[in-house]
Amino acid sequence: MTSSKKGPAEWTDMRDVASVVLKPGVTGDEVKDLYNQWAKNGYDEHLQDRSLYGALQVLKNTVKDLIPGNKDGMEVLDVGAGTGISGQFMKDIGFKVVDGLDPAEAMLKVADEKRIYRNYHCVFLTDQPLDIPAGTYDLITLCGVMGHGCIPCESFLEMTRLVKPGGYIVNCCRAAQPGRT
Numbered sequence: 810m811t812s813s814k815k816g817p818a819e820w821t822d823m824r825d826v827a828s829v830v831l832k833p834g835v836t837g838d839e840v841k842d843l844y845n846q847w848a849k850n851g852y853d854e855h856l857q858d859r860s861l862y863g864a865l866q867v868l869k870n871t872v873k874d875l876i877p878g879n880k881d882g883m884e885v886l887d888v889g890a891g892t893g894i895s896g897q898f899m900k901d902i903g904f905k906v907v908d909g910l911d912p913a914e915a916m917l918k919v920a921d922e923k924r925i926y927r928n929y930h931c932v933f934l935t936d937q938p939l940d941i942p943a944g945t946y947d948l949i950t951l952c953g954v955m956g957h958g959c960i961p962c963e964s965f966l967e968m969t970r971l972v973k974p975g976g977y978i979v980n981c982c983r984a985a986q987p988g989r990t
């Protein structure tokens with residue numbers, strides 16, 4: 810059963826998350842607060858069941874296909890980094906330098922305890938320029954982050970500023986079909 814009345818500790822299905830995070834009119838601060846609560850209430854444990862979140866595997870396979878071979882010297886920005894699960898997937902396939910960007914400080918704190926990221930940018934990505942130089946990254950990843958309550962489509966313009974010429978932006982979201990995660 811999905812219900813927006815359930816708190817993060819009771820969430821068992823990505824539809825529970827969507828019922829809150831994708832709710833019409835939700836604000837960025839409400840989404841940030843929810844993820845801060847979820848970080849302290851089992852986010853990593855809930856995500857252990859990868860069937861809850863097939864986008865992570867899609868992200869990994871897509872990046873492997875786009876950037877095969879040696880990844881030494883490449884720099885990655887994981888947008889909506891959360892607790893670092895998506896960043897760890899990038900390290901697993903050979904990236905050594907991965908930065909994380911997320912407004913939810915409790916999520917980033919968990920990532921920091923696991924030593925996933927080099928730099929931690931605790932900010933919202935919006936359509937406005939960030940305090941990061943143009944052309945910094947070879948790859949920008951987003952996993953389960955795009956949506957009207959989280960990152961606006963206009964933010965792709967800022968991501969194209971941050972990525973190097975010829976670099977990649979890889980965005981993986983949950984499927985929209987009922988019953989799919």
Ligand SMILES: C[S@@+](CC[C@H](N)C(=O)[O-])C[C@H]1O[C@@H](n2cnc3c(N)ncnc32)[C@H](O)[C@@H]1O
Nearest residue numbers: 844889890891894895911913933934952953959
């Ligand atoms: C479902 S979690 C995904 C975390 C991680 N990528 C993973 O796969 O486990 C979504 C994350 O997006 C973050 N987020 C929400 N709005 C954001 C924004 N405007 N800019 C950057 N991150 C945002 C949330 O704080 C949350 O940590």
